[in-house]
Amino acid sequence: MRKLFLLFVLGGIISGCDDGDVIVSTFDFDSETQLQLCGENSTKVIYGINTDPNESLSFNFEDENFTGTSDSLQNPAPRTINLDNNNKLIYRSYNGGISGSDYFCNEIPPSSPNVVDEYTSTSGGSVVFNTTVTSQDDGDGVPAEMEDLNGNGDYFDDDTDGDGIPNFIDPDDDNDNVPTSVEIAVNDDDAEPGSLPDTDNDGIPNYLDDDDDGDGTITRYEDLNAYDDVNNDGFPDLNPADDDTDLDTIPNYLDPDDTESLPLDLFKKYMISRTFRTFLVAKNVTMDHLASDENIVFETLMMGYLDVTKSVRLLVD
Numbered sequence: 129m130r131k132l133f134l135l136f137v138l139g140g141i142i143s144g145c146d147d148g149d150v151i152v153s154t155f156d157f158d159s160e161t162q163l164q165l166c167g168e169n170s171t172k173v174i175y176g177i178n179t180d181p182n183e184s185l186s187f188n189f190e191d192e193n194f195t196g197t198s199d200s201l202q203n204p205a206p207r208t209i210n211l212d213n214n215n216k217l218i219y220r221s222y223n224g225g226i227s228g229s230d231y232f233c234n235e236i237p238p239s240s241p242n243v244v245d246e247y248t249s250t251s252g253g254s255v256v257f258n259t260t261v262t263s264q265d266d267g268d269g270v271p272a273e274m275e276d277l278n279g280n281g282d283y284f285d286d287d288t289d290g291d292g293i294p295n296f297i298d299p300d301d302d303n304d305n306v307p308t309s310v311e312i313a314v315n316d317d318d319a320e321p322g323s324l325p326d327t328d329n330d331g332i333p334n335y336l337d338d339d340d341d342g343d344g345t346i347t348r349y350e351d352l353n354a355y356d357d358v359n360n361d362g363f364p365d366l367n368p369a370d371d372d373t374d375l376d377t378i379p380n381y382l383d384p385d386d387t388e389s390l391p392l393d394l395f396k397k398y399m400i401s402r403t404f405r406t407f408l409v410a411k412n413v414t415m416d417h418l419a420s421d422e423n424i425v426f427e428t429l430m431m432g433y434l435d436v437t438k439s440v441r442l443l444v445d
Contacts, residue, residue: 155219155424157185159407161432165196166233174408175232176432182222182241185431186232187255187408189215196436197404198259201284201294207257217249217410219424246418253413255431262435263403264297268308270335272296288336291395299398302338304347305366306381307396311335327382340381347381349389366396403437 156178166173172194175186189209198204209215224241231237265272275295277286283296289303301308311334312324324333328342339346350368357365368381373388380386408431415424 155185156183157429157431159430159433161185161430163408163432163434164228164232165434165436166229173232174431174434175228177226177228179225182225184218184220184222184226184228184231186218186220187216187410187431188218189255195438196259196406196434197402197438198261199440201297203261204259207259208254209257211249211253211255211413212251215255217253217255217413217415219245219247219415221245247415247422247424248418249410250414250416253426254411256409256411257406258409259404259406261402262405263437264400266297266299266308266398266400268299268301268335269312270295270301270308275301289338297400297402299400300396302336302347303395304338304340304368304381305351305396306334306340306347306368307398308335310369311340328384341384343384343387345387345389348393348395349391350380350386351392352380352388352390354390354392354394363397364392364394366392366394397441399439399441401437401439403435406434406436408432408434 157176161176161178163174163176166175170190170192171188172191173186173188175184177184191209211217221244222241223244226241227238272283275286276283277288277295284294286295287293287298288295288301289298291298291303295301299307299309302311314323314325316325324335326333326337327340328337330337330342334340338348341347347368350371351366352371352373354364354366359365369379371380371386372378372383373380373386374383376383376385380388410426410429410431413426413429415426417423
């Protein structure tokens with residue numbers, strides 16, 4: 129039995145000769161290979177394909193909960209899946225181009241192209257998932273670096289309203305049910321360049337001030353008609369900007385002359401977009417050739433990365 133040993137491989141050329149025949153001509157997968165995910169039930173497939181030559185590397189595994197995302201605000205801890213009869217790493221080369229979604233995401237793959245070579249992992253070894261959040265922002269118009277209020281470089285420890293959602297991913301930083309994007313809008317032509325609205329001149333910009341007009345009634349409680357319009361889910365239409373008791377065109381929450389209060393400890397529901405990147409690394413893997421006694425041994429193989437974007441609803445307790 130001939131063995132091809134590859135130690136600390138991050139992708140590259142693999143070739144082996146047996147009476148002059150090349151078993152594997154390339155194995156070009158590395159940290160820049162973009163992977164895709166298939167499977168909505170317990171069986172999942174993460175795969176990458178190359179077109180010159182035509183080849184694929186896939187990881188078939190059992191996990192009904194894997195989505196490539198996380199509900200945690202912080203980066204998820206690395207995860208390891210051991211290779212066995214249910215969790216397999218498979219390399220294939222083809223005599224033509226393949227559509228990854230057709231080939232890996234359907235129960236019955238297309239009849240063509242044909243598989244030229246196939247290597248499948250044996251039991252032993254593992255695949256490690258390293259996931260990081262590469263993009264998450266509330267899109268409120270305030271750059272994330274400006275929401276690092278204490279300037280320590282850690283965006284996660286700035287939470288003005290104490291709702292558990294850091295300012296840089298909180299569309300309503302002061303929990304007053306007026307979105308930050310609305311509260312930073314400058315409508316005064318005489319305002320200083322770069323300044324932010326501060327209606328009560330208390331030194332706290334409106335988007336961080338839960339009582340914008342300083343009248344002693346917090347902005348959230350000046351939403352007097354919240355229950356006049358109820359959404360399809362039975363949730364009130366929370367919008368303090370709709371209330372103007374004295375009809376002076378200034379909403380109550382910005383008008384110190386209007387102080388009527390409706391205690392309302394409910395909060396608007398917001399959606400933000402988060403993108404997760406998972407790098408897959410195979411470790412201590414032996415892959416057997418389907419039709420011969422050839423095998424390939426990897427100590428480390430970087431398979432590539434999987435990007436998944438998820439829209440999540442932020443709820444305040």
